[in-house]
Amino acid sequence: MADEQQCIFCNIASGKIPAKSVYSDDKVNAVLDINPASDGHILLIPKKHVMLMAQMDDELASHMGMISKQLSHSLIRSLKVDGVSIFVANGPAAGQRAPHFMLHIIPRKKADEIALAPPAVKVDSALNTAAYKKLAVSLAKLTGKEPPSFDDKSKGEEKKDEKKSEPKSESKQDAKPAPKQDGKSDKGSFKSSLDEITDFLMGGKK
Amino acid sequence: MTDCLFCGLIAKKANVLYEDERVFAMLAPEPAAIGHIVVLPKQHAPIFESVPDFVVSDLFRIANKASISIFEALGAQGTNLIVQSGESAGQRHNHAMVHVIPRFENDNLPIGWNPSQTTPDQLAKMESAIKEEAKSVGSFEKEKPKPIEQEKPKEVPREDLRIKQLRRRP
Secondary structure, X not given: OHHHHHOHHHHHHHXXXXXXXXXXXXXXXXXXXXXXXXXXXXXEEEOOOOOOHHHOOHHXXXXXXHHHHHHHHHHHHHHOOOEEEEEEEEOHHHOOOOOOOOEEEEEEOOOOOOEOOOOOOOOOHHHHHHHHHHHHHHHHHHHOOOXXXXXXXXXXXXXXXXXXXXXXXXXXXXXXXXXXXXXXXXXXXXXXXXXXXXXXXXXXXX | OOOOHHHHHHHHOOOEEEEOOOEEEEEOOOXXXXXXXXXXXXXXXXXXXXXXXXXXXXXXXXXHHHHHHHHHHHOOOEEEEEEEEOHHHOOOOOOOOEEEEEEOOOOOOOOEOOOOOOOHHHHHHHHHHHHXXXXXXXXXXXXXXXXXXXXXXXXXXXXOHHHHHHHOOO
């Protein structure tokens, strides 16, 4: 595909653009970041052109996880660091800059000024509970499991049936950028903010 | 382990979102955002590197689904996955976990770093040091198959060892 030929990270992953590779197999290439957060910062790049982790199948997601664990171990042993951060940014709002997915494996030292600890934020507990129910239903659908039983079970069941009757979601909808019309998407039924983000990443490249 | 906060939460099924034999996903007890999920191995492991490969495989499979559900159910504009190994990486609990954090434009979460400049010499030095240790990367430990109870014969008729000895051919 034209996309993949133009994608810098596809070319780095395949070795067409030379990079300092520390591990490679048929699915991934692990290269050193030329603008590292710290010395030894590894980018684990899938050879398949995916923009977001969501576009990976289970096998690739699992593979990326296992390789990142082992590479993290290699960093601890070779660089004698006392910590490692594994980091993924899905979408520009999360800090993603390239239109090709990658996983960062970053050697850490005390007081190194790298901010990769989830900050503790005071969240509204009612909103968090509402989010919990939506997530439980969605995750159950994705994994083919029964959602956990909620305290007010009937409400949870209702939501599953008719998702439209959620007054709170309207303000959020307004804040979203309008989906681009030019970006063709063949996964019409997969309706979520994921499509918009994919469009955005594509648009950024053109 | 009873003195591990997260082993306790897993046992209580606190805010459970997903559970199977090896993996547990829950709403984070100390969230960075509404809908922040943590995915943990059920078997206690102090750091990510001590979690067996086949469990890490499940952790990432479920973390990816957790991330998708954050997009779909919460309409998030992004997600961060974070694993912290060691105190210098900010790890605060003695139980390995994968954080999956919903992100929105201008949520101002302080997550990131300032990229630095490096030299070709320094990169080459790092490459050779890491490559040497990364030689074993790519071979994964699998779960040991559970012993099949039924096929284990409980009482084997024992032949007298002395007779067996006699039958053996030189």
